[in-house]
């Protein structure tokens with residue numbers, strides 16, 4: 533059942549974080565729903581602009597509607613990941629999305645405020661909630677690439693002003709994570725003091741962590757052993773998810789890790805079965821492996837096991 537992102541945040545705040553997982557194709561959708569139902573977790577499906585361009589936005593919507601029927605027990609929200617203004621309006625008007633992210637974080641503060649406010653006004657008129665971003669994450673994500681010298685962490689006081697002026701419903705803050713598989717060259721340093729300071733200034737306001745894939749080293753090693761070349765790939769320590777959730781982080785974005793599972797399964801499969809050209813064979817392995825991976829993330833996020841209570845609270 534598709535619910536609003538706001539409803540899920542109200543249930544999760546301060547206790548656990550919702551996994552926000554990106555989707556692009558059928559296998560990913562099937563594995564994602566299976567993993568969330570298996571671990572009894574509510575979740576958020578993210579659709580990026582890249583995903584909408586990869587096949588067709590209607591294909592993604594149709595897959596989600598079908599999965600909603602196949603996995604009738606699932607409770608989830610549908611969210612636009614890293615939208616520009618135009619894509620946000622398209623999603624708001626479609627009536628399909630629970631929430632949109634307007635990412636105007638590369639603009640100066642005043643412009644970010646103005647753009648975000650315009651999107652919030654249009655979204656709220658249609659009952660859609662809005663995630664905004666302040667501060668800038670590094671890394672590469674689809675068509676967005678941010679150089680190291682442009683990265684800056686979120687200023688908590690500015691965040692409080694931004695939230696007040698824009699009326700946004702949640703805020704992605706930059707605390708040292710970055711998108712992609714190469715997050716840290718040295719040791720990992722996440723700035724939880726920023727999250728704490730925002731929570732102190734605006735108690736109860738839902739925060740979002742982007743760039744949170746853990747880039748499991750076992751996956752990286754297996755990919756490299758099967759012909760890959762991912763040297764130095766590193767991610768976030770996933771035991772940090774739950775402490776972040778306790779500080780008001782309600783949504784934790786994980787995309788890269790799912791791609792790593794896909795890459796490992798397919799590289800190993802075709803290495804070990806060079807005679808095979810039926811893509812359904814590794815596709816089936818991937819669906820099962822991805823479901824297991826999702827369930828393991830939900831344990832770390834603390835969202836596993838909360839589905840019955842969400843059903844009861846939302847009358848689902």
Ligand code: 13P
Nearest residue numbers: 712743744745785787788
């Ligand atoms: P990762 O690249 O760490 O998976 O982050 C994904 C993300 O933040 C999507 O918005």
